[in-house]
Amino acid sequence: MKTNWIKQKLKSMGVTQEQLAQAIGRDRAVVSRILQGRQPLRLDWAGAFARILQMSPEEFLRQSGAGSERTDAYPNAQKTRIIVGISGATGVIYGIRLLEILADLGIETHLVISRPGMITIAEETDYTLPQITGKAFRHYRIGDIAAPIASGSYRTLGMIVAPCSVRTMAEIATGVTSNLLTRAADVVLKERRRLVLMVRETPLHTGHLRTMTQLSEMGAIIAPPMPAFYTRPAGLADMVEHNLGRILDLFDLEIPALPRWGET
């Protein structure tokens, strides 16, 4: 995508990257990555860019070449789906941020939140439920056992439960699933797709550890949210970002500019 002219136009109009970020509901770092050509521009953002630059969306797409280049520049832009489960463990911000990152990567997210998950969202964040479900491509009620993601014939890349409570983990391990979140996870396992559980509890008793072993033997990936310190995180947001980057590595998805050991 050609971005130099956008930067020049922003400058001549006195429009800041912060204003562009507000227009697409993202932070300035996203705009900066787009303008550096390190993150593709989603088509729904192109409209907001065009509005701010006072031109028609068609003219904006023509000048930037965004529409025509999108598939090449954006390897994840094919119809790819990942199920995101948010259960009632602490750390719901992992699931919320995951929805944003996957949307930026052009992945369709299919969201299901357990009832305790809704409680932890209210306890730990200022987000309303519609604000969170609005970040997903599609969301389902926890009791909607007839939802597409309850069937193996509905193809997905897999599922990430972020965060995963001990209760949800144990239910998935038994196969006796009582809600859509655990049913979807069971389906992902039976279809031999990727199931990543960000199990969050501490300390752990032997039963928890045995359940994790059992799930690992069944093909799930147990990936508790554990921060890395070698990246010198500036705060919680950096820790969450790095953790999620390592989770997305498991799906061969790349967060641009994720700090990596041994790479500058």
Ligand SMILES: Cc1cc2nc3c(=O)[nH]c(=O)nc-3n(C[C@H](O)[C@H](O)[C@H](O)COP(=O)(O)O)c2cc1C
């Ligand atoms: C603020 C808060 C934090 C919690 N943190 C955890 C946790 O880290 N791990 C966990 O397994 N359960 C945690 N729980 C308890 C779960 O919410 C509870 O076991 C619930 O039944 C899980 O249901 P779910 O797996 O259907 O979401 C927490 C509950 C609350 C209210």
